[in-house]
Amino acid sequence: MNLEDKIIYTVSRINNEIKTVLEDSYPAVWITGEVSGFKTYSSGHSYFNLKDENSQIQAVLFAGFGKNINFVPQDGMQVVVYGRITSYVQRGTYQIQVFTIEQSGKGTLQESFEKLKNKLQREGFFDESRKKTLPFFIKKIAVVTSKDGATLHDILKVTNQIKSSLDILIYPVKVQGEQAKFEIAEAIEYLNKNHGDIDVMLVGRGGGSLEDLWAFNEEIVARAIYNSKIPVISCVGHEIDYTIADFTADVRAATPSVAAEIIVKNRKNIEDKIDLIFERMSGGIKNILFVCGEKIERFKTSRALSKPHLIYEDKIQHIDECGAEILRRMKEFFILKNTKLELNSQKLNLLSPLNILGKGYAVCSGTNGILKSVKDIKNDDNINIQFADGKAKARITEVNYEKKQL
Secondary structure (H helix, E strand, C coil): CCHHHCCCCCHHHHHHHHHHHHHHHCCCEEEEEEEEEEEECCCCCEEEEEECCCCEEEEEECHHHHCCCCCCCCCCEEEEEEEEEEEECCCCEEEEEEEEEEEEEECHHHHHHHHHHHHHHHCCCCCHHHCCCCCCCCCEEEEEECCCCHHHHHHHHHHCCCCCCCEEEEEECCCCCCCHHHHHHHHHHHHHHHCCCCCEEEEEECCCCCCCCHHHHCHHHHHHHHHCCCCEEEEECCCCCCCHHHHHCCEECCCHHHHHHHHHHHHHHHHHHHHHHHHHHHHHHHHHHHHHHHHHHHHHCCHHHHCHHHHHHHHHHHHHHHHHHHHHHHHHHHHHHHHHHHHHHHHHHHHCHHHHHCCCCCEEEECCEECCCHHHCCCCCEEEEEECCEEEEEECCCCCCCCCCC
16 A cells, blocks of 8 residues: 555544544543542642543542532542543543532442451550650651651651651552552551561552552551551541551551651750750759859959958957956855845844844743743743853742833
8 A cells, every 4th residue: 555545544533533433422421430649739620530340540530510519538439420422632531521420329449448447446556545655755667658758758858857866667568559558557556566666667658549548448557557566657648638557557647758747846945845955954054064163263353362361360359359348247246145145144144143142132932942931931941041152951939020110
């Protein structure tokens, strides 16, 4: 066949003709399938895949039609869509432009997710009371994720902000595919058994569809997290993604970067407190040294250091003066006491019976004591007579009683 006889299409022409055939053949169609990779952009337009067990088709839901939908489509949800088949000429792909969506029951993955979630919830996997708090000061962390994805890069980029060293142990695993769940669970168990010095474990990956994140919805992974003695921060996908691992973990971070920020914030808070304490201590020590320095300077120029002999000379003089004063006061005290003693002695002498006897008086006493009246004696009584200078005995020969004149 000559080249002139061939019908040769340009890429644009063939895509446009296919577009015409498709759109004319399927101007309106109902399709049932499972939602996968649903995402809404700031424009309000939503893009997703509609799939069954053997195939899938791309779908677009423009904002104008989306506002009439009374629910938010989720990955794994079984739906029936109504729309028209369109071709995107620039890429040579076709899709269904959706006019409306109706729920027709949950998809297989979503149904499995809800079933496992309810089971683990009944077992207490999600109870806040059993979740461990993060250590006060995090010194070492472990990261369980893919070594090739952006997750590890994002975590390391954030943790590099910490001023002091942070030990990071990386345990690479598959995060997607049939073997991923086993590797993730094995990593968690291994780190608990062989690295008890780890303070916190980060387990996660970047965002994706429900199928991409499914390893983190497996029961074996949930049980490994539940049984972990090391606190686990789950950081799977984007903010809107929630997995069974998120519900089970001690802390859920919206993204891997947010998980790293939790670690950085913990360290930064401690480091800031240490810096503040050090600053206060440093200021306090400087103030003490300044005060001590001033005291030393004053002491260096003081009278005590420059002329120490003046101090003890003054003290000796003061002691002498105190001694003289004590002697003077003691002398005055004894003179006063002696004077009082002499006065009391004179008073006693004046009152003493011996003093009276010295004047010519005498004291007579009988068997019953001192005789005060002539009535106390009778003839032939023996009496004692006390003189100032001696005693005498006498016998009564005569008693004369004289009445007192009134």
